Structure formats: C-alpha cells, structure tokens
Amino acid sequence: QKEVEQNSGPLSVPEGAIASLNCTYSDRGSQSFFWYRQYSGKSPELIMFIYSNGDKEDGRFTAQLNKASQYVSLLIRDSQPSDSATYLCAVNIPGDSNYQLIWGAGTKLIIKP
C-alpha cells in the first residue's frame, strides 16, 4: 500500500530557530513532492513543490529531496510564531494518471515566542 508518513508532533521550536519537518514515502516511482501549510480551521495552502534531488529554496523555506532514501524535508529558517500550523506532505502516485496525490497525516508545528 502506498504511504506517506510524517511525525504527527507537536514539534515545538523556539522563535528564530530552524524548524525541520520530515516526510517519508513508499513508492520509489514518485516524482512530485509538495509541502502544504494548514492553519486551524483553514484550507491547505501550498508552500513549495520539488521534483529533483537536492535543495530548493524559497525565502525562509527550503525543501530537500532525497529519492534514494525516499524522504523529503522542509526547513523553516528564522521561525516565526505565524509559522505555527500543521504541515502536510503530499506525493504523487506514479502511473497512467499522475493526478492523484497521497497525503501524510501532517506535523503540527508550534513556534514558541
């Protein structure tokens, strides 16, 4: 069964520190990897996507992909209280149709002032 696993947390990080969120996936053929942020009572909001091995940076966010080890991570530098949310990892299911994503259960991040 195809799976995406995340530590549910909560992950507590001091303000200004680096928050590191991890996600592992089961299907070696997956090609597209996404990180979404979801505030309580709100809808998932896309933060970053990554297709290639290595790092991809966007402002304070860095996505890291390691296909050999089947994990993708999200680093948040200079963490702010406004970063407190649940972070969802999503991975595509390869095959005839690439439309479907498998979603992790999310990691709750708490940034302490």
Added chain:
Amino acid sequence: DTAVSQTPKYLVTQMGNDKSIKCEQNLGHDTMYWYKQDSKKFLKIMFSYNNKELIINETVPNRFSPKSPDKAHLNLHINSLELGDSAVYFCASSQAQGVVGSYEQYFGPGTRLTVT
C-alpha cells in the same frame, strides 16, 4: 479575485437529508478534486474530474455523487446523510497531468458539514 470557491461554508443538517456543495475555480485548470478531511485532519481523496471526465473515483458510499457541468465547476451531492459524513469537504483544482508528475493543487476554503 477568488481562485477556488465553495458554497456553503457551513452546512448543518439532520440525518437522512440530501445536500449539495458547489465548487468553482477561475484558474483555468482542467482538473478538479473533492477531498474529505475528518476530525483527525487526514485528507482523503474522494473524486477527481479532468475536463468533465471522472478520473478518480475512490471507494466512497454511493450516496456521494459528483457532477461536473463544465471544467470550472465540480459539485458534490450527498444523499441520505449519516452522522459519519460530518467532516470538512475541500474542493481543489490543478493543471492537467504534467510531464514530471502531478501539478500542485489549489484548495477552496472548505465546507464544514455537521450532521445531527
């Protein structure tokens, strides 16, 4: 200005009733989705349409029926509502299949359904 919109935002109804949720996107995307997010916050795909054609039809009760009148709209009709249907339902859209896999999905604000 809204990219993906859903109506209603809240829906409170009694068991046995029939209700519909509507979704519209103005992003020009070809593919739309319905997700259910339960109390444990797990996102579960229900249906997906690409240019009005059903392409993902997960194992959900027959009481749930999606309809796509055009590629900008995807509605969800639920018959004979049950207590277990209480959840938040999200609509999402994306571009069609990409050469490197899936394109990112954009979500509507969600519809919180409460069945009493």
